[in-house]
Amino acid sequence: MAVRYQANKMNEDSDLMYRLLVQSVEDYAIYMLTPEGIIANWNAGAQRAKGYLSDEIVGKHFSCFYTPDDQKKGWPAHGLETARNVGRYESEGWRQRKDGTQFWAHVIIEAIREAGVLIGFAKVTRDVTERRQYEQQLLAAKDLAEANNERMTALSQFLDTVIANIPSSVIVENAVSREILLVNRQAELLLGMPRERMLGKRPQDCLNQGISDYLNKQSDECLRAEGLHKSEQQLITPIGERILQTTASMISGSDSQTSYVLMIADDVTDQHAAHARIHHMAHHDNLTSLPNRVLFSQRLHEALKLSKLSNRLTATLCLDLDNFKSVNDALGHQIGDELLRGIAKRLRFVLREEDTLARVGGDEFAIVLPNLPYLEKAHQIAQRLIEAVKPPINIEGHSLTVGLSVGISMATGSEDTPEHLMRCADMALYEAKRNGRNRYEVFRVEMDEAARKRRDIELDLRDAITGKQLRLYYQPITDSAHNEIIGYEALMRWNHPVNGLIMPLDFIHIAEETGLIHSIGAFALHEACHEAASWVGEQTIAVNLSPVQFKNSALLSVIESALTESGLAPHRLEVEITESVLLDNNHSNVTTLEKLKALGVRIALDDFGTGYSSLSYLRSFPFDKIKIDKSFISDMHDSREALAIIRAITGMSRSLDIQTTAEGVETDEQFRRLKEEGCSLFQGYYFGRPQPSESRLTGFAPVDLSLQCAQ
Numbered sequence: 001m002a003v004r005y006q007a008n009k010m011n012e013d014s015d016l017m018y019r020l021l022v023q024s025v026e027d028y029a030i031y032m033l034t035p036e037g038i039i040a041n042w043n044a045g046a047q048r049a050k051g052y053l054s055d056e057i058v059g060k061h062f063s064c065f066y067t068p069d070d071q072k073k074g075w076p077a078h079g080l081e082t083a084r085n086v087g088r089y090e091s092e093g094w095r096q097r098k099d100g101t102q103f104w105a106h107v108i109i110e111a112i113r114e115a116g117v118l119i120g121f122a123k124v125t126r127d128v129t130e131r132r133q134y135e136q137q138l139l140a141a142k143d144l145a146e147a148n149n150e151r152m153t154a155l156s157q158f159l160d161t162v163i164a165n166i167p168s169s170v171i172v173e174n175a176v177s178r179e180i181l182l183v184n185r186q187a188e189l190l191l192g193m194p195r196e197r198m199l200g201k202r203p204q205d206c207l208n209q210g211i212s213d214y215l216n217k218q219s220d221e222c223l224r225a226e227g228l229h230k231s232e233q234q235l236i237t238p239i240g241e242r243i244l245q246t247t248a249s250m251i252s253g254s255d256s257q258t259s260y261v262l263m264i265a266d267d268v269t270d271q272h273a274a275h276a277r278i279h280h281m282a283h284h285d286n287l288t289s290l291p292n293r294v295l296f297s298q299r300l301h302e303a304l305k306l307s308k309l310s311n312r313l314t315a316t317l318c319l320d321l322d323n324f325k326s327v328n329d330a331l332g333h334q335i336g337d338e339l340l341r342g343i344a345k346r347l348r349f350v351l352r353e354e355d356t357l358a359r360v361g362g363d364e365f366a367i368v369l370p371n372l373p374y375l376e377k378a379h380q381i382a383q384r385l386i387e388a389v390k391p392p393i394n395i396e397g398h399s400l401t402v403g404l405s406v407g408i409s410m411a412t413g414s415e416d417t418p419e420h421l422m423r424c425a426d427m428a429l430y431e432a433k434r435n436g437r438n439r440y441e442v443f444r445v446e447m448d449e450a451a452r453k454r455r456d457i458e459l460d461l462r463d464a465i466t467g468k469q470l471r472l473y474y475q476p477i478t479d480s481a482h483n484e485i486i487g488y489e490a491l492m493r494w495n496h497p498v499n500g501l502i503m504p505l506d507f508i509h510i511a512e513e514t515g516l517i518h519s520i521g522a523f524a525l526h527e528a529c530h531e532a533a534s535w536v537g538e539q540t541i542a543v544n545l546s547p548v549q550f551k552n553s554a555l556l557s558v559i560e561s562a563l564t565e566s567g568l569a570p571h572r573l574e575v576e577i578t579e580s581v582l583l584d585n586n587h588s589n590v591t592t593l594e595k596l597k598a599l600g601v602r603i604a605l606d607d608f609g610t611g612y613s614s615l616s617y618l619r620s621f622p623f624d625k626i627k628i629d630k631s632f633i634s635d636m637h638d639s640r641e642a643l644a645i646i647r648a649i650t651g652m653s654r655s656l657d658i659q660t661t662a663e664g665v666e667t668d669e670q671f672r673r674l675k676e677e678g679c680s681l682f683q684g685y686y687f688g689r690p691q692p693s694e695s696r697l698t699g700f701a702p703v704d705l706s707l708q709c710a711q
């Protein structure tokens with residue numbers, strides 16, 4: 001009995017101890033549920049975990065610990081069901097405390113049976129929120145590490161692709177061992193070797209000596225020169241002789257002890273060739289391959305610098321071909337171009353090695369003669385150039401002759417600039433052409449003055465056209481009876497606001513050079529026709545045409561409109577042309593003359609006997625009239641030759657039935673002799689001076705009577 005009591009006592013004590021133990025556990029919520037899920041007891045851990053006091057919760061259904069969402073999903077019933085069926089249910093999930101806050105719980109529900117009958121459930125819940133957080137951080141870190149790893153792999157592959165495709169050759173060596181560690185595709189092509197045969201080897205162990213020496217030199221220089229070395233060098237490679245522009249730089253590895261040499265080599269061979277071509281094109285003339293104006297200026301500049309140091313002379317020559325344009329116009333550009341090439345060769349042949357011959361325009365050349373011992377040397381060379389051009393040159397069956405005019409300027413002082421010398425040589429060239437071409441002239445200061453004057457006249461002439469300063473004066477023409485005025489020649493006068501009256505001789509050649517002659521000529525035609533139409537009577541009106549006007553295809557329509565607008569009968573208009581219009585058998589000019597003649601306009605050959613003077617011109621076109629130049633009239637008295645020429649002209653004209661006008665008749669004696677020689681018309685101060693339309697001479701006083709009165 002005592003033993004039994006003792007055993008019962010021990011059992012009771014053990015239960016008590018066990019209950020006390022369970023109740024005092026604070027880290028775990030441990031409590032019992034009835035088979036229906038009603039909370040049967042509560043321990044300190046449960047109170048701590050869920051915030052309920054024992055009195056508040058015992059007797060309630062345990063589902064109140066679940067979130068409304070989980071309750072809706074039936075999780076509490078599922079837990080009990082599982083434990084009932086398999087004896088144990090274990091899971092993790094969110095649970096709610098009394099105050100509504102949540103925690104992550106690890107839950108075990110265990111079924112308790114006595115003699116096979118379910119008497120309830122033991123429920124153990126632990127707050128594992130912190131552990132879960134830690135686990136989740138670990139997971140995130142793992143994901144991040146994996147993502148980074150993928151990114152690094154992708155980046156590495158990307159870099160490999162980039163390096164492989166860089167159009168430059170890329171080679172990386174270990175800075176100490178000099179083993180080749182990286183070779184891209186371009187470097188394989190340049191070195192003519194697959195990378196497998198180079199990687200891990202030093203250049204001298206796998207490449208030919210020339211190339212390995214080159215690579216080793218780049219590395220040496222780079223390491224010597226604080227980690228960077230640039231070079232450009234020609235190298236014989238398996239793909240031929242190439243110019244390489246190489247940059248070698250030192251790069252440090254991840255640890256401080258390892259460093260590498262990165263070499264990037266660009267093949268600049270083609271670039272160099274293109275530069276050379278562009279340079280040549282920028283400095284040379286395409287047609288002749290001679291230097292152009294740009295290179296010419298540089299050479300002249302250099303020559304001037306040298307001459308200052310050496311006390312030797314420098315000459316600048318401007319050259320212009322005479323008659324080139326007519327060859328070009330008549331035979332076409334192709335032959336013109338060939339001619340230029342041929343002439344260029346001849347010119348070059350005359351010159352010394354150190355001289356520069358340049359083509360600076362269509363048929364214009366320029367020469368620098370540096371290092372001359374004396375002035376006359378330049379003259380000798382100029383003369384030799386003229387002689388070299390003279391002989392006919394044969395191109396495609398045409399025997400072509402052109403002339404050469406040369407202007408020379410000598411550098412005289414430190415103020416000489418290339419531009420100034422060119423300008424001076426150009427003025428001397430102008431003078432050479434004015435003095436009859438096929439010759440040279442040396443620049444003199446007066447030429448500058450004359451050029452300035454020409455420029456002033458040119459500027460003033462433009463104002464003159466717009467400012468109505470140009471007027472026509474009319475000089476009478478009579479016949480041998482000297483009874484009436486049968487016509488007038490219109491002569492232009494410039495009434496300059498400052499310089500007074502200016503004669504055609506002083507401005508027409510400038511108008512011709514500048515092209516202003518076209519407007520001036522059109523004005524003269526319109527004005528003369530207009531004024532003549534207003535006169536009483538049927539006198540003819542003669543208007544001078546410049547050869548330059550024939551270059552303008554509008555000439556014919558200008559004359560037509562002058563006639564139409566004025567209403568002047570075409571047969572009253574006479575145009576005076578000079579022989580040069582017919583020079584070189586110019587067909588288009590002859591066609592223009594024929595069209596004029598067809599209009600009814602009369603054509604006179606002016607200043608006959610001067611210039612090229614060939615009687616054959618008289619046969620080349622059916623002129624209505626020939627005007628004998630006044631120089632023959634004034635010389636006639638003293639010169640048998642002058643008289644002979646007059647006689648030849650009048651004789652020829654008679655036989656061709658052409659009228660002749662003697663110009664510049666000043667005395668009764670001249671008039672008498674010219675009548676005897678058979679001249680048909682007369683003009684000169686003896687009969688009347690040129691006057692404006694309103695005050696022009698309209699008739700003659702009886703001559704003999706007036707002379708008798710005077711005597």
Ligand SMILES: [Mg+2]
Pocket residue numbers: 489544576606607
């Ligand atoms: Mg005339």
